[in-house]
Amino acid sequence: MYINKLLMTPGPTNVPKRVLNKMNELVFHHRTKEFGRVFEEFNERLKFIFQTNNTVLTFPAAGTGGLEATIVNMFSKKDKILAVSVGVFGDRFIEIGKTFDLDIEVINIPWGKGVEIEEIKSKLREDHKALIVTHNETSTGAVNDIKKIGEFMKDKNQLYIVDAVSSLGGIEIQMDNWNIDVLISASQKALMSPPGLTFVGVNEKAWGFAESSNISKYYFDFKKAKKYMEKEIAQTPYTPAVSLILGTNESLKIIEEEGLYNVYKRHEKLATRFRDGVKKLGLDLFVDKKYYSNTITSIKLQNKADKLKDIMEDEFNIVIAGGQGILKDKIIRVGHMGCVSEEMINLTLDSMKKSLEKIY
Amino acid sequence: MYINKLLMTPGPTNVPKRVLNKMNELVFHHRTKEFGRVFEEFNERLKFIFQTNNTVLTFPAAGTGGLEATIVNMFSKKDKILAVSVGVFGDRFIEIGKTFDLDIEVINIPWGKGVEIEEIKSKLREDHKALIVTHNETSTGAVNDIKKIGEFMKDKNQLYIVDAVSSLGGIEIQMDNWNIDVLISASQKALMSPPGLTFVGVNEKAWGFAESSNISKYYFDFKKAKKYMEKEIAQTPYTPAVSLILGTNESLKIIEEEGLYNVYKRHEKLATRFRDGVKKLGLDLFVDKKYYSNTITSIKLQNKADKLKDIMEDEFNIVIAGGQGILKDKIIRVGHMGCVSEEMINLTLDSMKKSLEKIY
Numbered sequence: 001m002y003i004n005k006l007l008m009t010p011g012p013t014n015v016p017k018r019v020l021n022k023m024n025e026l027v028f029h030h031r032t033k034e035f036g037r038v039f040e041e042f043n044e045r046l047k048f049i050f051q052t053n054n055t056v057l058t059f060p061a062a063g064t065g066g067l068e069a070t071i072v073n074m075f076s077k078k079d080k081i082l083a084v085s086v087g088v089f090g091d092r093f094i095e096i097g098k099t100f101d102l103d104i105e106v107i108n109i110p111w112g113k114g115v116e117i118e119e120i121k122s123k124l125r126e127d128h129k130a131l132i133v134t135h136n137e138t139s140t141g142a143v144n145d146i147k148k149i150g151e152f153m154k155d156k157n158q159l160y161i162v163d164a165v166s167s168l169g170g171i172e173i174q175m176d177n178w179n180i181d182v183l184i185s186a187s188q189k190a191l192m193s194p195p196g197l198t199f200v201g202v203n204e205k206a207w208g209f210a211e212s213s214n215i216s217k218y219y220f221d222f223k224k225a226k227k228y229m230e231k232e233i234a235q236t237p238y239t240p241a242v243s244l245i246l247g248t249n250e251s252l253k254i255i256e257e258e259g260l261y262n263v264y265k266r267h268e269k270l271a272t273r274f275r276d277g278v279k280k281l282g283l284d285l286f287v288d289k290k291y292y293s294n295t296i297t298s299i300k301l302q303n304k305a306d307k308l309k310d311i312m313e314d315e316f317n318i319v320i321a322g323g324q325g326i327l328k329d330k331i332i333r334v335g336h337m338g339c340v341s342e343e344m345i346n347l348t349l350d351s352m353k354k355s356l357e358k359i360y
Numbered sequence: 361m362y363i364n365k366l367l368m369t370p371g372p373t374n375v376p377k378r379v380l381n382k383m384n385e386l387v388f389h390h391r392t393k394e395f396g397r398v399f400e401e402f403n404e405r406l407k408f409i410f411q412t413n414n415t416v417l418t419f420p421a422a423g424t425g426g427l428e429a430t431i432v433n434m435f436s437k438k439d440k441i442l443a444v445s446v447g448v449f450g451d452r453f454i455e456i457g458k459t460f461d462l463d464i465e466v467i468n469i470p471w472g473k474g475v476e477i478e479e480i481k482s483k484l485r486e487d488h489k490a491l492i493v494t495h496n497e498t499s500t501g502a503v504n505d506i507k508k509i510g511e512f513m514k515d516k517n518q519l520y521i522v523d524a525v526s527s528l529g530g531i532e533i534q535m536d537n538w539n540i541d542v543l544i545s546a547s548q549k550a551l552m553s554p555p556g557l558t559f560v561g562v563n564e565k566a567w568g569f570a571e572s573s574n575i576s577k578y579y580f581d582f583k584k585a586k587k588y589m590e591k592e593i594a595q596t597p598y599t600p601a602v603s604l605i606l607g608t609n610e611s612l613k614i615i616e617e618e619g620l621y622n623v624y625k626r627h628e629k630l631a632t633r634f635r636d637g638v639k640k641l642g643l644d645l646f647v648d649k650k651y652y653s654n655t656i657t658s659i660k661l662q663n664k665a666d667k668l669k670d671i672m673e674d675e676f677n678i679v680i681a682g683g684q685g686i687l688k689d690k691i692i693r694v695g696h697m698g699c700v701s702e703e704m705i706n707l708t709l710d711s712m713k714k715s716l717e718k719i720y
Contacts, residue, residue: 060556062598068579196420196601219428238422241556
């Protein structure tokens with residue numbers, strides 16, 4: 001039997017019925033004026049949520065596709081890069097870079113913490129072509145201070161590249177004002193749409209890098225995608241995922257109706273409420289206060305994490321996530337992003353309390 | 361106002377309400393047993409429609425992503441390949457191969473025709489690592505004799521790679537019996553689902569090629585995708601497009617209910633009916649009888665093609681396609697694949713008749 005479970009995971013997240021219904025309208029053909037109009041509207045909405053006047057490209061792919069697309073379009077083989085990793089997804093970006101022959105220097109931060117600006121200042125060299133940082137690390141729930149790093153990156157020749165897959169639409173980020181040159185996100189996190197789309201914001205400086213890149217690319221070719229977007233009727237080079245674009249367009253409309261800053265405030269309020277509730281249950285948070293995330297909370301539960309996760313799902317129909325990599329069975333991760341209300345937070349806390357009673 | 365238009369295009373095609381409704385159920389998380397079960401069921405269904413006992417991989421991407429994935433996983437730089445092009449999509453496969461530094465010898469067939477087996481026999485050399493052929497060329501509506509070529513390819517060391525994006529599920533194809541080593545398709549054509557998924561069938565011989573490939577890949581890594589598929593609970597390395605998998609799984613179920621060979625027969629019957637109707641309107645088909653496609657019919661309409669296309673859409677709410685590349689405004693292309701009935705064929709013919717009366 002199909003049971004509607006509450007998704008309190010760090011993505012995919014709950015998709016509002018309004019978004020699902022929008023996708024339930026018949027798919028229309030992508031080489032039509034109708035699609036062009038929706039796509040143009042959609043692209044404007046993406047620019048708003050990215051807080052940018054630059055182009056935001058859309059590809060049918062997982063967020064990992066967006067990370068790969070950034071690497072193969074921005075760089076040439078042997079380019080030197082400085083990359084920060086604070087967890088699994090920081091590591092993944094670095095692994096992709098190495099796969100495509102980049103020479104990557106890594107700032108490895110202990111999991112659960114964010115990077116300090118001093119460390120970046122001391123490690124970034126003139127010959128680094130870019131700095132890569134994760135905004136919100138999905139595997140730990142730690143946030144990096146993208147704004148402060150952006151102040152340091154202002155007017156530098158290097159690219160400032162930010163993975164905002166699990167933050168965009170939940171935690172404030174301003175591509176243009178914070179001097180971010182390439183910003184990557186995806187549909188299934190705080191943007192509360194089904195998975196399958198990745199978005200990449202690219203500014204003028206980054207387009208210059210695209211011009212000189214010598215890594216082979218075809219499907220993820222930024223320049224071709226931009227060329228098609230700027231046709232008289234906006235298009236994509238290859239068949240777009242029309243239903244997902246319709247859905248995400250509706251999600252972005254919902255965010256605009258609530259007001260982008262109200263959405264951030266709601267995330268902050270619910271995250272605080274959740275963290276406070278977790279502490280009241282006698283549990284410890286995995287992340288230091290300084291790096292608290294408003295979209296994900298991870299909680300220490302040595303050797304009981306996976307059990308709690310299973311009870312929450314099997315008996316309370318609430319899906320949360322366990323730890324990844326070295327954090328397996330050591331933490332649980334609860335997502336509170338996108339389509340989340342106070343009631344959902346309360347229900348999750350209450351079910352956690354009852355589940356813990358079953359374990360201990 | 362939103363009008364439900366009839367899609368008689370060569371994809372994306374009409375999506376059955378049953379498929380849309382399936383996607384309207386809440387998206388569930390991809391790292392759960394539920395998703396694993398659906399994904400395993402889905403993978404079995406894909407194997408059935410591919411007519412293979414080998415692995416069929418799924419990636420969130422357009423069909424072009426599946427073509428690129430094939431190139432970067434099967435080959436090494438400078439590998440010599442023989443590729444047949446009978447139109448835009450044959451050219452695209454070749455362009456992708458060249459982008460990734462393959463040494464491609466091309467058999468260029470005049471648009472509107474298919475390749476003859478003799479030409480392949482005379483051009484395929486020992487040092488070619490593979491033969492690449494399009495099953496059904498979406499830009500012209502010509503079909504290549506994949507079965508006959510497969511008989512010739514039997515027991516050869518070379519890979520036989522077939523692009524079946526616009527044929528699979530509409531025109532008979534048997535991956536294993538016809539000696540196809542890599543078979544590529546997508547969700548939005550005869551599989552009557554929304555765009556956003558590409559599928560690649562890979563046999564044992566092809567896995568051997570994957571082992572020695574030296575082209576950089578990450579998102580489209582076949583070996584990693586297979587490893588995740590074979591976990592205790594089937595998974596994907598990166599977030600799968602859950603709603604599209606749910607939808608396509610439903611489409612495949614619909615095809616199984618009708619019976620795969622009944623589906624082929626319906627396509628054949630409707631294609632014949634449509635071609636006969638077009639001839640009765642006094643129009644000429646673009647493709648020779650020998651290469652007729654049961655999923656797409658292209659019709660000569662020198663300098664009137666785009667006008668007819670516009671009238672059909674604006675006044676009759678039927679979306680058809682125009683010519684691509686050198687065929688622009690020279691032909692129209694009508695898709696009759698997937699969710700298509702006799703009534704739709706009749707309506708399309710009737711509307712074409714009325715539209716033509718407005719032009720001439």
